[in-house]
Amino acid sequence: MDSSTTQILAEVFVDTISYWWVIVPTIFLGLIVGGIPGFSAANTIIILMPLTLSMELETGLIFMVALYSSSRMGAGIPAILVNIPGTAGAAATPLDGYPMAKQGKGQQALAISFVSSCLGGLLTTIIALATMPILARVGFYMHSVEMIVVMLFGISLIAAIAAQDMVKGLIAGFLGLMIGSIGTDVVYATPRGTMGFLELYDGVPLIPALVGLFAVSEAFIIIEKKVIVSHEGDVRKANWHDTFEGVRIAFSRWWHIVWTSIIGLVIGVIPGAGASIASFVAYQQSRSFSKTPELYGTGHPEGLIAPESANNGVTSGTLVPLLVLGIPGGATAAIMLVVMQFHGVSFGPSLFEAQPKVGYGMFMAMAVSYVVMIFTILPLSRYMSHVTTVPTIYLAPMIISFTLVGAFVPREYMFDLYLALGFGVLGYIARRTGYHVAAILIGVILGPLLERYFLLALKKSDGDITTLFSSNLGNILWVALALSLILPIVFDIRRKRQAAQE
Amino acid sequence: MQHNTPRRQLGGELVIPVLAIGFTLYFFSTIWNSPWTAQVSTFFIGGVLLLVCGIFILRCVLWLREGTGTLGFGNLFSRGDFTTGRIGLFVTTIGFCLFIDSLGFTLTTFLFLSISMIILSKGKRPGFITLVSALMALGGWAVFILAFDTRFPRGWFEMTMKAVLSNG
Numbered sequence: 064m065d066s067s068t069t070q071i072l073a074e075v076f077v078d079t080i081s082y083w084w085v086i087v088p089t090i091f092l093g094l095i096v097g098g099i100p101g102f103s104a105a106n107t108i109i110i111l112m113p114l115t116l117s118m119e120l121e122t123g124l125i126f127m128v129a130l131y132s133s134s135r136m137g138a139g140i141p142a143i144l145v146n147i148p149g150t151a152g153a154a155a156t157p158l159d160g161y162p163m164a165k166q167g168k169g170q171q172a173l174a175i176s177f178v179s180s181c182l183g184g185l186l187t188t189i190i191a192l193a194t195m196p197i198l199a200r201v202g203f204y205m206h207s208v209e210m211i212v213v214m215l216f217g218i219s220l221i222a223a224i225a226a227q228d229m230v231k232g233l234i235a236g237f238l239g240l241m242i243g244s245i246g247t248d249v250v251y252a253t254p255r256g257t258m259g260f261l262e263l264y265d266g267v268p269l270i271p272a273l274v275g276l277f278a279v280s281e282a283f284i285i286i287e288k289k290v291i292v293s294h295e296g297d298v299r300k301a302n303w304h305d306t307f308e309g310v311r312i313a314f315s316r317w318w319h320i321v322w323t324s325i326i327g328l329v330i331g332v333i334p335g336a337g338a339s340i341a342s343f344v345a346y347q348q349s350r351s352f353s354k355t356p357e358l359y360g361t362g363h364p365e366g367l368i369a370p371e372s373a374n375n376g377v378t379s380g381t382l383v384p385l386l387v388l389g390i391p392g393g394a395t396a397a398i399m400l401v402v403m404q405f406h407g408v409s410f411g412p413s414l415f416e417a418q419p420k421v422g423y424g425m426f427m428a429m430a431v432s433y434v435v436m437i438f439t440i441l442p443l444s445r446y447m448s449h450v451t452t453v454p455t456i457y458l459a460p461m462i463i464s465f466t467l468v469g470a471f472v473p474r475e476y477m478f479d480l481y482l483a484l485g486f487g488v489l490g491y492i493a494r495r496t497g498y499h500v501a502a503i504l505i506g507v508i509l510g511p512l513l514e515r516y517f518l519l520a521l522k523k524s525d526g527d528i529t530t531l532f533s534s535n536l537g538n539i540l541w542v543a544l545a546l547s548l549i550l551p552i553v554f555d556i557r558r559k560r561q562a563a564q565e
Numbered sequence: 566m567q568h569n570t571p572r573r574q575l576g577g578e579l580v581i582p583v584l585a586i587g588f589t590l591y592f593f594s595t596i597w598n599s600p601w602t603a604q605v606s607t608f609f610i611g612g613v614l615l616l617v618c619g620i621f622i623l624r625c626v627l628w629l630r631e632g633t634g635t636l637g638f639g640n641l642f643s644r645g646d647f648t649t650g651r652i653g654l655f656v657t658t659i660g661f662c663l664f665i666d667s668l669g670f671t672l673t674t675f676l677f678l679s680i681s682m683i684i685l686s687k688g689k690r691p692g693f694i695t696l697v698s699a700l701m702a703l704g705g706w707a708v709f710i711l712a713f714d715t716r717f718p719r720g721w722f723e724m725t726m727k728a729v730l731s732n733g
Contacts, residue, residue: 113715114708230621231578237614238585241592244610248603255599255607256592279658286649286685460681461701463658464674468665472716480662487658489581495641496578510610517606526602 071419072192072427078420079427082125086428086435089129096130097137105394107134109278110462112270112402112469120406121424127402128428131395133436135338135378136180139371143172152338152374155346159359159366166362174309175364176371177436182317183324183372185433188379190328192426195383195415207520208531210388212540214509214516217390218502219547228497229551235493235502242267242503243510250518262478269401271470271479272507275486276493276500277394278466282459283491312364319365320372323349327373331380338374345373379429386414386422390509394501397508405473573634575625577641582618589614653684669720670710675702 079086096107108115108127115123138153143160156176163172218240222232245256246266257263313320323345330341349369350359359366381396389410391397400410408414408421415422470483490500524530532538589611596604628634646652657680665673678698683691709715710723711730 113717117709117715230617230624233617234582234585234614234621237610237617238581238588240610241585241589241607241614244592244607248599251600251603253596253599253603255595256588257595258591283651283654286651286654287645456682456685457697459654459685460657460678463654463681464661464677464701465705467658467661468670468674468717471665471718475716477662477666480665484658484662489584492577492580492641496580498581513610514606517609518602521602521605528605 068419072423075420075423075427076431078121079125079424079431082122082428083435085122085125086129086432089126090133090432090436093130093133094137094140097134097140105273105277105398108395108398108402109274109469110465112274112398112466113472115402116405116472120403120408120421123402123406124399124421124425125428127399128425129432131399132184132375132378132429132432135184135375136177136371136436138374139176139180140173143176143367144169152342152377153370155342155370156367156374158346158370159361159363162360162362163364163367168305168309168362170305171309171312172362172367174306175313175367178310178313179320179368179371180375181433181437182313182320183327184375184378185430186321187324187328187331187376188426188430188433190325191379191383192423192430195386195423195426206534207516207523208534208537209540210516211513211520211531212537212544213388213390214513216540216544216547217384218506218509219544222499222502222548229548231498232502235498235500236506239503239506239508240510240513241506242272243507244514246511248518249515250522260478262474262476262482266511267507268470268474268479268482269404269508270473271483272486273398273401273504274466274470275483275488276490276504278462279483279487280490280494280500282462283487284494285455286459288455313368316365316368319349319368323369324372324376327376327378328380330373331377332383338377341373341377341380342370345369375433379426382425382429386410386425389512391505394504397501397504400508572632572637573628574637574640575628575634576636576638579622579625579636580638580641582621585614586618650685650687654681657681657684665718667720669723670717671702671706671722672720673718674705675699678702 093107107130111126111130115126118126135152139156139160142153142156144164160172160176163169218236219233222229222236241256243266245263247254247264254264326345326348327338327341330344331338346359346366346369349365350356353359353365355363381391382399384390385396385400387410389400391400403410403421408418467480467483470479471477473479489503492498493500493503520530521528524533532541592607593611596607625634629636657677660680661673661677664676668676675698678701679695682694682698686694706723706726709717710719711726
């Protein structure tokens, strides 16, 4: 790290601290909404998008990053206390967290979860921040051909990892790419796939797409449960001794926090491999290397530390491909990309030269948020579980009204409201029938970019399609892409054979 | 054995591939006369999409032949859509989109929240629901329009409040 970078980081740190009035209330908000099942950071950012878009860029980014980090941590609260993960990223948390709560150690488990989340998130943010100048250079080696393969790689990884069925994941991703290609092409300005709507000549607006796919469809799904939280797991009464005992247990296992959070960081950098994958991988690795694997699943602190450290490690990891390549690593990063594009931020290596405070600022905001969270969350932990009892009859209409109107804000077209509703129907069908909505959204985002790089590559080569296989790095990526599609099928066949033999 | 596990509702699962195929073919028709360089990206993406949809349809045919799936839509539509109030919520959502331009954000949000919540709660606690809806709509107006001047649709309520506030 050279002296100019150090100076920028110091300036960014001071700048970020001056936004304490944004960070502190946002953390409380994030912890509350993160604790509501089905109400992910992505949905919260969408709901508050009109607010975010009306803010200055710096304020908006700090707001989103603080909300992202804190809601990730808040999602662990209902997972521990009532066996209902707030988000998919906290799906591995109840494996040991809930048994602890059932043993009367709910507050202890919450404290362990909070410390693991804060330290894991803080550590991985610092690592990402320190390696960012190196990672940013990756972008210089990525020309149009390589970018085409990386984008296809992202879609195929989402299909292979995030979706339960790879074929369905690919359908969702490529359908998103087709939808993203709607509009006039960049060279000849011919309208394609617009169905005659003038409003689509500039392409599919991203905010209505993500509002529909995530928030509206989610609202129609959650009304199946009249009350979100079952009364199966009662919230325990709090006492401070348990809380401080939890803090002690977590700090005494600091090395466990370190390596499981790094698993989260690495998985977070891979587009499509979100917090849910990271938390299960970390849990599995933690059990594999443990001296007491038999204790996992019975309320073992290490079984709680691993997924919570990992899913907060993902938080900083997903920002890396977003900022370096302009490719969102997950749903929340995709939404951040939309908001940043609205403010005219350009991604890639040039971001760290043209607007270094934006690039580094996001990581710094994350680091500061995690530090602040250490001081704010412990006293609150005993009251958090109450937010899980919000009835869906109130929640679903609120989500719909406040997100749909957010789709209207950027362009002020009533058409965008109907478009969001249309995407909501598509998202609902996708969720009900096992297609991945994040894959569709990432496809919609990457569609126009992919086309632009295709046109650039072909223009440079005078229309020679073999140019796609003309670079060494590109060819390595093509092989990796092919392997990412083939290997899961091979492993699946092998697993089925083994199961049949047993 | 097959009778113990519920059969896959392939009709529902085929909705998205069928929509994708239809949309891709329509998209192809709109670029048919474009230059080659403008076609190649779409033909590539569309070609892959048609291929994976074809693979999925082929799998569905095999599942149907094995008897592990049906062409039902049970995973998409069910009686629960009526009992949970999902259909009612969908209708009120369309109403929200239709009326927000003329009635403005606050009034439309209030009406939408009240009607939707009453439908979802099957008419229970109308007084409480009206209060919650009014608070949410007014809160939204205060934060988004009054405080942050966000470009939300303005109607009678917003105009009246603007006049009232500007006149002190």
